[in-house]
Amino acid sequence: MKTIAIIDDDIHIGNMLEEVLVKEGYGVIRAYSGTEALMLLSNKTPDLVLLDLMLPGLSGEQILPKIKNIPVIVVSAKIDVDHKVDLLYGGAVDYVTKPFNTKELLARIAVALRNTTVQTTLLHYDAITLNTANYAVTVSDIDLKLTRTEYAILKCLMMNSTQAVSKSQLLDHISLDTPDCTENSLKIHVSNLRKKLRDASGKDYIEAVWGIGFRLKK
Amino acid sequence: MKTIAIIDDDIHIGNMLEEVLVKEGYGVIRAYSGTEALMLLSNKTPDLVLLDLMLPGLSGEQILPKIKNIPVIVVSAKIDVDHKVDLLYGGAVDYVTKPFNTKELLARIAVALRNTTVQTTLLHYDAITLNTANYAVTVSDIDLKLTRTEYAILKCLMMNSTQAVSKSQLLDHISLDTPDCTENSLKIHVSNLRKKLRDASGKDYIEAVWGIGFRLKK
DNA sequence: AAAAGCGTTAAGAATTCGTAAAGATTCCTT
DNA sequence: AAGGAATCTTTACGAATTCTTAACGCTTTT
Numbered sequence: 001m002k003t004i005a006i007i008d009d010d011i012h013i014g015n016m017l018e019e020v021l022v023k024e025g026y027g028v029i030r031a032y033s034g035t036e037a038l039m040l041l042s043n044k045t046p047d048l049v050l051l052d053l054m055l056p057g058l059s060g061e062q063i064l065p066k067i068k069n070i071p072v073i074v075v076s077a078k079i080d081v082d083h084k085v086d087l088l089y090g091g092a093v094d095y096v097t098k099p100f101n102t103k104e105l106l107a108r109i110a111v112a113l114r115n116t117t118v119q120t121t122l123l124h125y126d127a128i129t130l131n132t133a134n135y136a137v138t139v140s141d142i143d144l145k146l147t148r149t150e151y152a153i154l155k156c157l158m159m160n161s162t163q164a165v166s167k168s169q170l171l172d173h174i175s176l177d178t179p180d181c182t183e184n185s186l187k188i189h190v191s192n193l194r195k196k197l198r199d200a201s202g203k204d205y206i207e208a209v210w211g212i213g214f215r216l217k218k
Numbered sequence: 219m220k221t222i223a224i225i226d227d228d229i230h231i232g233n234m235l236e237e238v239l240v241k242e243g244y245g246v247i248r249a250y251s252g253t254e255a256l257m258l259l260s261n262k263t264p265d266l267v268l269l270d271l272m273l274p275g276l277s278g279e280q281i282l283p284k285i286k287n288i289p290v291i292v293v294s295a296k297i298d299v300d301h302k303v304d305l306l307y308g309g310a311v312d313y314v315t316k317p318f319n320t321k322e323l324l325a326r327i328a329v330a331l332r333n334t335t336v337q338t339t340l341l342h343y344d345a346i347t348l349n350t351a352n353y354a355v356t357v358s359d360i361d362l363k364l365t366r367t368e369y370a371i372l373k374c375l376m377m378n379s380t381q382a383v384s385k386s387q388l389l390d391h392i393s394l395d396t397p398d399c400t401e402n403s404l405k406i407h408v409s410n411l412r413k414k415l416r417d418a419s420g421k422d423y424i425e426a427v428w429g430i431g432f433r434l435k436k
Numbered sequence: 437a438a439a440a441g442c443g444t445t446a447a448g449a450a451t452t453c454g455t456a457a458a459g460a461t462t463c464c465t466t
Numbered sequence: 467a468a469g470g471a472a473t474c475t476t477t478a479c480g481a482a483t484t485c486t487t488a489a490c491g492c493t494t495t496t
Contacts, residue, residue: 365483406487
């Protein structure tokens with residue numbers, strides 16, 4: 001069963017949302033302030049977050065960048081387009097303005113969840129295993145301790161297995177975590193990742209494709 | 219570079235969209251009717267489709283289920299919620315109503331493209347195979363190690379197979395990688411590429427067209 | 437025959453890559 | 467609020483690869 005987090009200080013809207021979602025078959029967890037939301041998300045990992053913007057404590061805008069790897073639909077009364085655009089570029093997958101149509105919100109939730117279920121939870125390449133559910137990476141049964149960025153790079157490479165991944169593609173893919181990452185710092189991350197893989201397996205898994213980017217090699 | 223297909227019979231909106239998208243750095247391909255759209259998508263595989271609903275020939279609703287593995291954003295003047303919901307459940311990734319705000323549409327396009335991976339496209343010519351996702355080239359099942367520029371030249375020739383490609387065309391095509399490339403250095407790249415192809419296959423694949431440029435030959 | 441275009445070789449110039457180390461930033465704990 | 471740890475970015479430099487320039491012989495056109 002999919003679980004959805006409702007982060008909204010308005011009790012009435014929250015109750016109404018919960019009722020609708022439960023009726024639709026979702027599990028629901030709730031938070032009523034920004035700080036409570038962060039606390040909730042540090043304990044639970046729902047499949048999707050419905051985020052109101054005007055919250056006591058931390059605002060929705062402040063919370064959004066802290067939510068990693070969970071799709072966030074912003075549900076707000078603010079209709080300013082520039083603001084909306086900022087949030088979409090800032091990581092939100094959708095933006096629904098209040099008052100919203102319930103059917104449409106359900107449809108947009110279904111779309112957002114559709115994209116997550118397509119992603120496989122376990123990726124394999126040679127002796128490398130990457131678990132997207134818990135960020136765990138093992139090489140030859142040895143646990144690897146990777147940073148966020150290294151994890152994102154490896155995941156992107158593994159999703160494209162033997163295909164070359166261009167540097168700009170990699171930068172796009174990890175840009176949510178490290179917005180200032182340049183081609184220059186990318187190669188350092190690759191270098192560090194390479195070293196960790198090599199220390200654990202004895203093999204050099206990452207190959208440079210000159211002028212293009214990187215690729216996993218056998 | 220990401221390519222976006224605009225499927226809309228309204229010339230003005232289409233032109234406006236194309237201008238905006240090109241300015242944003244996207245490639246654009248277009249179709250003006252439902253039947254034309256299917257034809258276009260059978261040849262080309264863009265990274266995203268902007269789909270209008272009221273089209274001559276096949277309607278957008280009829281086309282949507284035929285589009286596989288490409289995210290579709292419906293752009294329509296229809297504001298009926300039930301209709302919108304149907305399309306979202308029917309595979310659309312988003313639904314934007316006309317008249318739309320350009321910035322918001324661009325943001326929603328960016329969101330839809332955020333999760334896409336590279337798609338493989340294979341070009342064939344005689345015994346040569348070029349994988350555009352991989353940057354890998356094989357001749358008679360022998361892997362070729364090409365430089366960026368050589369790859370770009372071969373790709374340009376293979377995309378135009380039997381046609382002659384002018385030198386200026388080639389220079390334009392590879393100018394992103396090597397901005398200083400002149401006709402003089404182009405012929406060295408062609409020479410090197412020719413040699414690599416010949417060493418692997420025993421055949422000379424590239425033919426000069428006097429005063430014009432180059433062409434693949436059987 | 438002269439002029440212009442093509443093909444190849446070789447060498448110096450310019451990029452790109454890999455890594456180390458230091459500075460900057462963020463995150464977490466106290 | 468302060469300090470420390472982890473992470474990310476910048477800077478730097480040697481090594482590897484690729485690109486451009488220059489030169490010369492050959493081929494085609496005029």
